Every structure is written in structure tokens, then in C-alpha cells.
Amino acid sequence: MSQRTAEYQQLLEDVPCNICGRNNFKIIYPAQYDLAKTDKIHEGFRSSGDETLIDQMVECNYCGLQYLTPRLRQDIIIEAYSSGSDEGFISQAKGRERTFAKSLKSIEKYVPPSKILDVGTAGGSFLKAAKDRGWNVSGCEPNRWLAEWGKKNYGIDIHSGTIFDMELDHDSFNVVTLWDVLEHVPDPQKVLKECSRVLKDNGLLLINYPDINSLVARMMGKKWVFLLSVHLYYFTPKTITKLLEKCGYEVVKITKHWQTLELDYILFRMKPYIPFIPELFRRFFKLINCGHLLIPYWMGQTLVLARKI
Known part of the structure; x- marks a missing residue:
């Protein structure tokens, strides 16, 4: 065992399946602890973090949930x-605001603009899009820098912390959203139950997550762009439905979720998977002043609409 592996393993903890609570699993991908950067762990947990998977990924033999165990301790x-x-x-x-404006149109088919909470709002792009459409917005974001950025640039009061720090009243929101959040949290079941507590009866919950059973994920295998060490859980429509039902929701709809980013940023994020080629394209598109083009893309992102019951 290398010193790097030994140092990293001291930071880990074993966790059971978040749906059924069992510790009976098969290994999907073995750990690669020799690749761990113990002196740069915090850098991997940025919202734009793209550290490839080094932790052991398993699948529960009872309910099929795929997750990381052992993994970094919750406090870390x-x-x-x-x-x-x-x-x-x-x-x-700007690209995220455009994506969210389209998503809000879908939400408004079920609920007119009213009280909405965005959990893990990052810089607040969703809250900005919702506020522009007449929603009464609230949000929380654990990253202090992102929360402050949202306050300064959008004029929105973003709570710097988690949903549990907000001490919200029961039945206080019509809609709660988690955009690219649930796969990151140490205890999804606990978060979903808190969302249910603050939702009004028949309130709506929206979750966006990367589907590990999507065609693109199955085709790319270990090269899938969302196979990251910061993603602690890997859901499928089947497992996300099981988890939501366990937490007091009924699933209304599951569909693909197209997101919009700048062309240059998409090519930049492709570099670890297709060396050299993305950089050549980045230079070319910058030369012709097209790097800032907003491009819709889909790599397995999935949107779930559920109702509190």
C-alpha cells in the first residue's frame, strides 16, 4: 500500500445503501486510491468539479442503488x-438561466408562480429565472462564495448553508427543486424527507440527476462524463422512484433534461475524455468568435417531477 493510499483511506467511512439500509453489494468499479490528491480534496468539490471517479462504486444487491462506499467522511x-x-x-x-426558464414553463403547467425553494442553488441562476417569472423565491447554497455571488449579482437573498440550517416552517412552499444536487449529498433520504416537511400538501418536487442507466452512460461506461468522485450516488428511474416513494412522494413524470452551456465550456469539459481534439476545436471556435455560442446538450441528465402525498 502506498503512502498516498494510506493517507486517503484514513479519511473514508463505510456507508450502507441509502434506500434499504443494507450493506450487501457487488462492486461495479474498484477503488483507485493511488490517484487520490489528499492535499487538494477541497478543489474537487467545486460546483464545476470534474475529478474522475477514484472511490469504490457498488450496487446494492437488494434494491439496485449504485453508490460510493467507502467514501470521504461527511464532515469533510x-x-x-x-x-x-x-x-x-x-x-x-447565462446558459443556465436559459435552461431554467424552459424548466419553469414546465413547472407552471402544474403550479402557477408561488413560493419556491431551490436547494443547492449554487450562484442562484434558477432563482433569478424564477423571480423574473413572478415566483416568490428562496434558496440555500453551502458554498459561501457562490451564495455571496448570487446575492451581489442577482440581488437575491441566498442562505449560505444547507436546507437544515434554514429552520424553515412546515408546509411553507409550493415547489422545491434540487438541480444537480441529490447525487452530491451524503444522505439523500434525509434531504428528501426535509423537503417533504417544508412542502405543502400536494406540493411539487423537481430533481435533476445524471441517469447511470441512460443510453449514453451505458455506451461510455467508465468514460461517462458524470462518473465523478463528487457524485456519491448514481440513480436510475427505478431507484429514484423507490427512494422518492420511501420518502412520501409519488412520481408524476420522468423525462430527459437538456441543459445549455457555452460551446467553449463544453469542449473544455471534454478534455479529460478526448485528449487534444477538444483543445483544437476550442482554438478554432475562438478564432471565428463562436466560443460563446450557447449549445443545448444531453449526456444522460434526467428530470423527475414528484408530488408530496
Whole structure:
């Protein structure tokens, strides 16, 4: 065992399946602890973090949930998300606002503009899009820098912390959203139950997550762009439905979720998977002044609409 592996393993803890609570699993991908950067752990937990998977990934033999175990301790994860800046993430704010404006149109087919809570709002792009459409918005974000950026640039009061720190009243929101959040949290079941507590009866919950059973994920295998060490859980429509039902929801709809980012940013994020080629294209598109083009893309992102019952 190398010194790097030994140092990293001291930071880990074993966790059971978040749906059924069992510790009976098969290994999908073995750990690669020799690749761990123990001195740069916090850098991997930025919203734009793209550290490839090094932790052991398993699948529960009872309910099929795929997750990481052992993994970094919960206190390390929470502190890592709270610290640091993320200029790369907020550089794509305009594309995210466009994506969220389309998503809000879908939400408004079920609920007119009213009280909405965005959990893990990052820089607040969703809250900005919702406020522009007449919603009464609230949000929380553990990263202090991102929360402050949202306050300054959008004029929105974003709570710096988690949903549990907000001490919200029961039955206080018509809609709660988690955009690219649930796969990151140490205890999804606990978060979903808190969302249910603050939702009004028949209130709506929206979750966006990367589907590990999507065609693109199955085709790319270990090269899938969302196979990251910061993603603690890997859901499918089947497992996300099981988890939601366990937490007091009924699933209304599951569909693909197209997101919009700048062309240059998409090519930049492709570099670890297709060496050299993305950089050549980045230079070319910058030369012809097309790097900032907003491009819709889909790599397995999935949107779930559920109702509190």
C-alpha cells in the first residue's frame, strides 16, 4: 500500500445503501486510491468539479442503488463544498438561466408562480429565472462564495448553508427543486424527507440527476462524463422512484433534461475524455468568435417531477 493510499483511506467511512439500509453489494468499479490528491480534496468539490471517479462504486444487491462506499467522511464533504471560489461555474450563468426558464414553463403547467425553494442553488441562476417569472423565491447554497455571488449579482437573498440550517416552517412552499444536487449529498433520504416537511400538501418536487442507466452512460461506461468522485450516488428511474416513494412522494413524470452551456465550456469539459481534439476545436471556435455560442446538450441528465402525498 502506498503512502498516498494510506493517507486517503484514513479519511473514508463505510456507508450502507441509502434506500434499504443494507450493506450487501457487488462492486461495479474498484477503488483507485493511488490517484487520490489528499492535499487538494477541497478543489474537487467545486460546483464545476470534474475529478474522475477514484472511490469504490457498488450496487446494492437488494434494491439496485449504485453508490460510493467507502467514501470521504461527511464532515469533510460538507466543509469541502462550503469553501473555495468557482469562477468557472458562474461563467455559464447565462446558459443556465436559459435552461431554467424552459424548466419553469414546465413547472407552471402544474403550479402557477408561488413560493419556491431551490436547494443547492449554487450562484442562484434558477432563482433569478424564477423571480423574473413572478415566483416568490428562496434558496440555500453551502458554498459561501457562490451564495455571496448570487446575492451581489442577482440581488437575491441566498442562505449560505444547507436546507437544515434554514429552520424553515412546515408546509411553507409550493415547489422545491434540487438541480444537480441529490447525487452530491451524503444522505439523500434525509434531504428528501426535509423537503417533504417544508412542502405543502400536494406540493411539487423537481430533481435533476445524471441517469447511470441512460443510453449514453451505458455506451461510455467508465468514460461517462458524470462518473465523478463528487457524485456519491448514481440513480436510475427505478431507484429514484423507490427512494422518492420511501420518502412520501409519488412520481408524476420522468423525462430527459437538456441543459445549455457555452460551446467553449463544453469542449473544455471534454478534455479529460478526448485528449487534444477538444483543445483544437476550442482554438478554432475562438478564432471565428463562436466560443460563446450557447449549445443545448444531453449526456444522460434526467428530470423527475414528484408530488408530496
